[in-house]
Amino acid sequence: MSTPLPETETRTRAKRRTLAALAFSLFLAAMDSTVVAVLLPDISDTLGDSAQRAWVMSAYLLAVMLCAPLAGRLADRYGTRPILAYALALFGIASAGCGFTTGMQGLIALRVLQGLAGGSIIVLDYALLGSLFTADERAKAQGLLSLVWGFAALTGPALGASISAAFGWRSVFWINLPLALVLLLLLPGTRNDGSASAMQKPRPPWQPSPPRPSSRTLVERAFEHRDLLAACMLSFLSSAALYGTVALLPFYIGFGTHPAPYVAAGTIALAALGWSAGSAVCGHLLDRSGYRRFAALGLALMISGTALLALQGGRMDTIAICAGMGLLGFGVGFVATVSLVLAQNRADKGRLGGRTATIQFLRNLGAAIGINALTAVQITRSTDPHGGFHAAFTLLVLTLIPALGLALLLPERYLEPIVPERPRQISE
Known part of the structure; x- marks a missing residue:
């Protein structure tokens, strides 16, 4: 009969598994912002309408930029892990759709959906990482995760070109679907992730949490x-x-x-x-x-x-x-x-x-x-x-x-006390 692992060792292993899943999901989202550049000639030859081919990249990047505030608000209200799971699912489905599309306009529309999911993954990865580690550990963890960006920038275009040369440009999109499913399995269940919803009983996304005071950005x-x-x-x-x-x-x-x-x-x-x-x-x-x-x-x-x-x-x-x-x-x-x-x-x-x-x-x-x-x-x-x-x-x-x-306006010390918000005056 095997001896159960100590609680601290179990938590450490779970944290490492989560960190690996976050790093790989961030790699997928970051790579898709650059990998399509090497696919554009083949995409244009297949789908035609070369005048709109630049939007295949621009649509993704614009969606990544615009979805960040919404992803953060949803994570604070419903929990980071559930919203990240939805984002991974949407990323995989939209990627598969990109591989099956038969027209340039359809591809651009699907790239918008893929960008909304990819941008959410980027934001939620960093947010979930911040909630997994204490304040004195957070800087080291964020630095390690940032290495993923450099790796994606260096290997993304070369990897996409190799896959496209071997199996066609559509396979570069199709491969994201099984990878997203694997990441969904590796993502831990909903536990306390530092978000507002984690302080309460889990609720379905369509049921909003009670209003909170001082919801300033x-x-x-x-x-x-x-x-x-x-x-x-x-x-x-x-x-x-x-x-x-x-x-x-x-x-x-x-x-x-x-x-x-x-x-x-x-x-x-x-x-x-x-x-x-x-x-x-x-x-x-x-x-x-x-x-x-x-x-x-x-x-x-x-x-x-x-x-x-x-x-x-x-x-x-x-x-x-x-x-x-x-x-x-x-x-x-x-x-x-x-x-x-x-x-x-x-x-x-x-x-x-x-x-x-x-x-x-x-x-x-x-x-x-x-x-x-x-x-x-x-x-x-x-x-x-x-x-x-x-x-x-x-x-x-x-x-x-x-x-x-x-x-010079930044604190000199790493851990500074947080200045509490002044309570609002309620008029009688």
């Missing part, structure tokens, strides 16, 4: 607490800098004498690796060094990296470009981890999902605005291509330098 509370406002702004700026630079880089290198596709792919990979490594390092050391120091160091690295890009002229230095992208990615890893962990650690009970969703929304919003803003600056100097890129990267440097002041 992170952005609303941020204006009352300067450290939360600084975390929001840093999350926005770091994402704008990274994605705006990545969007311009292939065109920037294309005007030089290098073999543009290979250099651009390599430097973007360096940015992804730098971001993942920076997140892991920051997550491991954040509880010792505190928010302020890591945020300031991350911004200094971002400024250094973008300055190296801005200083390039007609004869671009490959080593300098690679170094600049590596420094930028490493710095973004620091800043992004600091802002997310601070927002989660300052969350009241039942607000973890909303906090995580707001930070994710600001990241996506920053990415969209950063891409368009830097591209607009570059286009205004279209008669002088190198001058346009120089102006765009210089503007980015000048934007990041004042952001160093935001780092």
Whole structure:
């Protein structure tokens, strides 16, 4: 007769299994934002209507951005695990539908559904991870999960191209359905996950929970607490800098004498690796060094990296470009981890999902605005291509330098007491 495992060891094993399931589900959602790029030629040949092929990617990314606040609110009301289960099911069904579609418009519509599910998975993974670990463990766990993003950025396109070459582009979508089913089996049942509904008896999603006082969002509370406002702004700026630079880089290198596709792919990979490594390092050391120091160091690295890009002229230095992208990615890893962990650690009970969703929304919003803003600056100097890129990267440097002041608004210590909300006055 086998001896039952101690309760602490059982909990540790369950936590590790959950962490593995969250990491793999995050990989699926993150990979689908990039893997379709290598499938577009085959998709266009099969379905026709090539004028709309760009929407196959854009529809997914826009849906990922827009669904974040809703996913967070649903998680806070009904529990993170049940909503994550629904998101995984929708992701698998929508992915299978993408593989069976016979028209471009149908594919775009299904990509919207897939993006809504994928964006929810991303938000809920981070929220559930935050609820599984205590405040002093959270930074390390978030840093480990952030490594998934870098792995997806590096392997997603290559993996999709290999599967498509062997079995056709439809199989890249079909494979998501069995993987989503496996993840549903690995996801633990509904227990206390730190959300509001976990404090009560489980209820079906169609039965709303009782109203709670003070249901303000992170952005609303941020204006009352300067450290939360600084975390929001840093999350926005770091994402704008990274994605705006990545969007311009292939065109920037294309005007030089290098073999543009290979250099651009390599430097973007360096940015992804730098971001993942920076997140892991920051997550491991954040509880010792505190928010302020890591945020300031991350911004200094971002400024250094973008300055190296801005200083390039007609004869671009490959080593300098690679170094600049590596420094930028490493710095973004620091800043992004600091802002997310601070927002989660300052969350009241039942607000973890909303906090995580707001930070994710600001990241996506920053990415969209950063891409368009830097591209607009570059286009205004279209008669002088190198001058346009120089102006765009210089503007980015000048934007990041004042952001160093935001780092000074962050707490120095890792665990700061949460300032309780003032009770509302009820008029008689």
